[in-house]
Amino acid sequence: MNSEIPAKKIEPMSKTERFFSLPIGQQNDVCEVVNEILEAVYASSSSSSEDSESENEQHERCNNFEGTLDAMSGMDFKAHMRLKRKTVVYLTTRYSTYSFVADQSGVGRSRITPKKSIYMYIWYISNSVTFRQLGNLFGVATSSAWSVVQRVSRYLVSISDEYIKWPEGIELQKTTEKFYQKQRIPGVIGDIDCTHIGIKGPKDQKEMYFNRKKTYSIVLQAVVDADKKFIDVTYGEPGSLHDYRVLRRSKLFNDADRLHEQMFAGSYFIIGDSAYPTKNWLVSAYKDYGNLTQSQRKFNEIHSSTRMVVENTFGLFKGRFRRLMKFTEQTDLQTITNIVVSACVLHNICITHDDLCGAEENEMDDAVSFEIEEEIEELNSNSNLDRRENLFNYLRQHNLI
Known part of the structure; x- marks a missing residue:
């Protein structure tokens, strides 16, 4: 008679059990990846059927897109931003004095600088990106991207009489x-x-x-x-x-x-x-x-x-x-109006700074x-x-x- 006790069959661990068996640090890493995937899926499923192909393309989350733009040559910068660097520098300098620009002091999440704000506004009106894509590109929340575009638009409208x-x-x-x-x-x-x-x-x-x-x-x-x-x-x-x-x-x-x-x-x-x-x-x-x-x-x-x-x-x-x-x-409609009028102001600023995309100048007699x-x-x-x-x-x- 065989007196050996039969070996207990070991059931394979479920996916949930494997997840909770991981160290806490690895669990957090997995959660971050899952959240990013879910956000991308949500953005794709919530896009309007009227959106263009470029709007359906999701920008990867970036940490320093601002620095990438700064490192570009003048020609590449103009190709991407559709404005010359000197025009953007002028606009940033003017905008930095705007009374509604948040200061850089305080605690908690770091403030969005005037330069990044101008970059985000220009990228938004120069392309057909959504606010979610804009936020991912510049490493900010979707709500922050929306607020930045509204704030810069209001500033440009406020100086419209000048231009x-x-x-x-x-x-x-x-x-x-x-x-x-x-x-x-x-x-x-x-x-x-x-x-x-x-x-x-x-x-x-x-x-x-x-x-x-x-x-x-x-x-x-x-x-x-x-x-x-x-x-x-x-x-x-x-x-x-x-x-x-x-x-x-x-x-x-x-x-x-x-x-x-x-x-x-x-x-x-x-x-x-x-x-x-x-x-x-x-x-x-x-x-x-x-x-x-x-x-x-x-x-x-x-x-x-x-x-x-x-x-x-x-x-x-x-x-x-x-x-x-x-x-x-x-x-x-009021928000759209502000953005369009702000673009009219920026258009005139570009002309004033000889930023005309190759337009010819006429010499006067x-x-x-x-x-x-x-x-x-x-x-x-x-x-x-x-x-x-x-x-x-x-x-x-x-x-x-």
Whole structure:
């Protein structure tokens, strides 16, 4: 008889038992890895179906992306940030004096420096990243990334009067000279047009923001000078509104009549496409219903060539700040408005610092300013005609059409 006791069968340890058999330090390491995986899965599953491919790509968590940017050459820095380093340095210096920037004293979690704040804001508006991705990239919480973008946006809006302003004096003379050199039209201060900023459909009055292209948007109306700088912006009107209705509801429309002598000095004007009316301060193109004369068609060609500046400005603006193609996370319209206006301010700062992405500069002829003054007097010699008819007759008399 065999008296040996049979060996006890050892059951394999479950995954839970193996985890708790690990030292505490290793358990913490495993937890951190699991949490990161869960966050990535959550971010991927919660992304809107409308988000672009770049928004669905998750940035790995970084500890010193700021240092990586600092170590880049000037060319690489511009390629990634879409701004020259000197422009970013200037903006950081200005922002560091902002009264709402948190100081670096105190205890607990370290404060986000002004430089990192500017880097985060620029990266957000220059790309289509989500706030979670932005936080991962710069090593901060998602809520902190959101707060930084809002804070920098508010700062730029607070200094908008310094950078978005109607030309006067020497600036007025320079911009009319540059417009005159394009197609010999005297007295042009700027070009006006509208562009749409894509948004998610808001909860309130959703149908008002549904535009003719069957997407949701808010309208940005802008007047730009010959250097592609914004000199007046109106933002926040629903995407369903026609360009003319946006103009009629804008402060510019009221000011142009109320402060006409101050803004246009009785001689100057802005130009817009055929969607706009013709007024003593606004010259639009002829509406083409197939019955225009050859001279009127030639007028429209010259008019369009001069007006091309505003189209180029919008292309430069959205090409540099790609977030403005569409807001896929933000739903608060006031927040979106602040970000868009802040981008307009930054656009003008870039132009002021010769940061134009390869835009060409036009050299001015010293004799042009004297010639323009004479041409403006001739252009406005017949006060019985409206401004467009005066301009039409002027161009025909000078064999330009």
